[in-house]
Amino acid sequence: MSTIDKTLFNAVETELLRFTTAGSVDDGKSTLIGRLLVDTKGVFEDQLDAAKSVEDKKGAKGAHLALLTDGLQAEREQGITIDVAYRYFATPKRKFIIADTPGHEQYTRNMVTGASTANLAIILIDARKGVLTQSRRHAYISRLLGIPHLVVAINKMDLVDYSEEVYDKIRQDFTDFHGKLSIPGGDITFIPISALEGDMVVERGSNMPWYEGPTLLEKLESAPVEGKINAEDFRFPVQYVSRPQTEELHDFRGYMGRIESGSVKVGDAITVLPSGLTSKIKEIVTWEGNLKEAWAPMSVTLTLADERDISRGDMIVHTDNQPRVEKEITTMICWMHETPLQPGKKYLIKHATNTVKAMVTSLVERVDVNTLEHIAAPAELKMNEIGKVSLKLLKPIACDAYADNRATGGFIVIDDFTNMTVGAGMIQ
Amino acid sequence: MTTKKTLTHLQTLEAESIHIMREVVAEFRNPVMLYSIGKDSSVMLHLARKAFAPGPLPFSLLHVDTGYKFKEMYEFRDWYAKEIGAKLIVHRNEEAIAQGAHPLKLGVARCCGALKTKALLDALEAGGYDAAMGGARRDEERSRAKERIFSFRDEFGQWDPKSQRPELWDLYNCRVHEGESIRVFPISNWTEMDIWQYIKLENIPIVPLYYAKERPMVKRGNMLIPGDDPANLKEGEVAENVMCRFRTLGCSPCTGAVYSDATTIEEIVAESAIATRSERETRIIDHGSNSMEDKKKEGYF
Numbered sequence: 001m002s003t004i005d006k007t008l009f010n011a012v013e014t015e016l017l018r019f020t021t022a023g024s025v026d027d028g029k030s031t032l033i034g035r036l037l038v039d040t041k042g043v044f045e046d047q048l049d050a051a052k053s054v055e056d057k058k059g060a061k062g063a064h065l066a067l068l069t070d071g072l073q074a075e076r077e078q079g080i081t082i083d084v085a086y087r088y089f090a091t092p093k094r095k096f097i098i099a100d101t102p103g104h105e106q107y108t109r110n111m112v113t114g115a116s117t118a119n120l121a122i123i124l125i126d127a128r129k130g131v132l133t134q135s136r137r138h139a140y141i142s143r144l145l146g147i148p149h150l151v152v153a154i155n156k157m158d159l160v161d162y163s164e165e166v167y168d169k170i171r172q173d174f175t176d177f178h179g180k181l182s183i184p185g186g187d188i189t190f191i192p193i194s195a196l197e198g199d200m201v202v203e204r205g206s207n208m209p210w211y212e213g214p215t216l217l218e219k220l221e222s223a224p225v226e227g228k229i230n231a232e233d234f235r236f237p238v239q240y241v242s243r244p245q246t247e248e249l250h251d252f253r254g255y256m257g258r259i260e261s262g263s264v265k266v267g268d269a270i271t272v273l274p275s276g277l278t279s280k281i282k283e284i285v286t287w288e289g290n291l292k293e294a295w296a297p298m299s300v301t302l303t304l305a306d307e308r309d310i311s312r313g314d315m316i317v318h319t320d321n322q323p324r325v326e327k328e329i330t331t332m333i334c335w336m337h338e339t340p341l342q343p344g345k346k347y348l349i350k351h352a353t354n355t356v357k358a359m360v361t362s363l364v365e366r367v368d369v370n371t372l373e374h375i376a377a378p379a380e381l382k383m384n385e386i387g388k389v390s391l392k393l394l395k396p397i398a399c400d401a402y403a404d405n406r407a408t409g410g411f412i413v414i415d416d417f418t419n420m421t422v423g424a425g426m427i428q
Numbered sequence: 429m430t431t432k433k434t435l436t437h438l439q440t441l442e443a444e445s446i447h448i449m450r451e452v453v454a455e456f457r458n459p460v461m462l463y464s465i466g467k468d469s470s471v472m473l474h475l476a477r478k479a480f481a482p483g484p485l486p487f488s489l490l491h492v493d494t495g496y497k498f499k500e501m502y503e504f505r506d507w508y509a510k511e512i513g514a515k516l517i518v519h520r521n522e523e524a525i526a527q528g529a530h531p532l533k534l535g536v537a538r539c540c541g542a543l544k545t546k547a548l549l550d551a552l553e554a555g556g557y558d559a560a561m562g563g564a565r566r567d568e569e570r571s572r573a574k575e576r577i578f579s580f581r582d583e584f585g586q587w588d589p590k591s592q593r594p595e596l597w598d599l600y601n602c603r604v605h606e607g608e609s610i611r612v613f614p615i616s617n618w619t620e621m622d623i624w625q626y627i628k629l630e631n632i633p634i635v636p637l638y639y640a641k642e643r644p645m646v647k648r649g650n651m652l653i654p655g656d657d658p659a660n661l662k663e664g665e666v667a668e669n670v671m672c673r674f675r676t677l678g679c680s681p682c683t684g685a686v687y688s689d690a691t692t693i694e695e696i697v698a699e700s701a702i703a704t705r706s707e708r709e710t711r712i713i714d715h716g717s718n719s720m721e722d723k724k725k726e727g728y729f
Contacts, residue, residue, distance in 0.1 A: 014436065014437050015434060015435075015436065015437055015440075016435075016436075016437035016440045016441070083574050083589070083590075083592065084574070085570075085573045085574045086566045086573055086574075086616070086617065087567075087573065088566070088567045088617075088619045090619070090621065094437075095437040095619075095622075097617055109594055110594075112594075112596070113594045113595060113596050116596040116597045117596075117597060117598075225434070226434055231433070239447070239450045239451060239454050240450045240453055240454040242480065242482075242483050243483075244482065244483030244484060246483070246484070249482055249483065252482065252483075254482075254483075256450050256479075256480075257447075257450070258443060258446075258447040258598075263433055285481075285482065286478070286481070287477070287478040287481040295433040296433075297435070297440065297443050297444070298435065298439070298443050299442075299443040299444075299446035299447050299450070299479070301481075312454050336594050348603075350599050350601065351599075352599075353451075353454070406597065407597070407598075410596065410597045410599065411599065412594075412596055412597075412599045412601060414601055414603060416603075419601070419603040419604060419605065420593060421593040421594045421595070421596075421601045424594070424596045
């Protein structure tokens, strides 16, 4: 116990980066994640031993890296990933949450799910195969979901003799089509790696002296973590109204929720939407005591200077910075269920803390996620398809365009008969 | 220009957990919090108190008791629930306990099935709860890594890992039909290290068994099993005093300790930081032929 790395104690001061990984079946994604976990000591010896004992039986080199991340029995039997899994590791600089999503065509919905909470996406490309249809799909979905930082990891460099020419060619091909997808504040980094041998993942290795950019881990440790949060526009969906009615808190009425974007100070002039009632922030209450100022993504309790009729589903915003309040919205939707979305159908949408009935008034177009072609007025949207849809809502909601604000522009679609989550929407 | 406003990773996790618990209370008719007395439960409960301050906890705590928990756990449970003014419900499968269910007699899988899984399902049904919050973490075990934060259970309390509801952003689908329920895991995204750092940072009380001291133990394979109760010993096993502590707490016959000199929370954090074996390694339940995935499908927590 005498020689403990002091940096580990300082870890309470570190930031949290959430990222997602997308790759096709044989791109080596599980191997890469295994490599990151092993080389950053994010995996314990007994877990590694268990994976290695399976590898010994199968005899494939490096297979234990992939086995570390296989979760369910069906996946281990079939050697594939069928659902989103979450992994965790830390370095002295940062903590990381990986949303590990499978890349096959039929699992667009899983990639959308993983991308929804990520601030960075790693898109894996097999150096031998170059930019494929699915690489385009992965880039499109990452940008559609508003992920600002893309890392294109060109994997299996060991199988192309660590060739700089191969790297350059793929980089150029990817850049050519990616031009159409660029988003404000977005960036893209190309890194040649060998997940199997470890080059340029955590260690630089000695096989690619021609590459001078960051290793994958260096990139993960330096990408801004707050990129996915809108820092300007204060949005506070009311989750729960606290009225303890105890003796000492007889008249307390607090609005509990999470600051989804921006920040708020005591005394700020606010408006409650959709009603339009106005007041001022009286207190920002937390367990630790009242704050003068709070910001996203903090969970706090607000009290107001005036008694107002406010309930769950309302949104508190700055009077001088308000979102749209709309009953008719145009939105991109990724469909996630076997029963297709069709014009005229009714669903529920959950947007912020509101659950509202919605009717599909028209299906404007479908985007072919492989070619990025737009197909006008399709009859329906099938599972794993993405399209532009017009919705009419029973009640107005306070919302922003998803591109400006992920928290107030995203919603889920729920089938009100089966209660299944059947789609994900991004308001335009 | 505004100054940079960021949160540390623990503040980020805390804000997420509070958001989740408020969502549960706002959306469900009759939620309950599963309380297992362990360190993860302690953190979850602390977060719940923060979430609803200055008001009281808007739900009860439910302890599914097997009767085989450590004495220190019962003492801690009763003291702490009283200390914070929480309403505590204890449920036991009295029938199985009366029949003498014990892991050495029934085998671990059957014993767990009766005293934990069945007891939990019965308790949830008896209480009519439509949501049960639990302190499981995704980094604990590989099938847990795939579970949603809001995890749907059918009317039999079963989990179907292949048809889980997609979970996007922080928008949780809380809708269930009569008889169905949701298990909610507010600390899904916390790691063991986060838990210990947070306990230290927030001075959260924990059961003394987590701290090292000399305890009578028997060595079974590479495990240290509590040796103070003769009923837990196999033939020929003799207890001896060992300086050790528990990284996780379950039932005394089935929970191993690790060699340790860590007597303070700082030393535990330091030890966790350099630990090379996973905490679940000391839990016998994880290593039978019946995997965690199988048990979870049947309704195990």
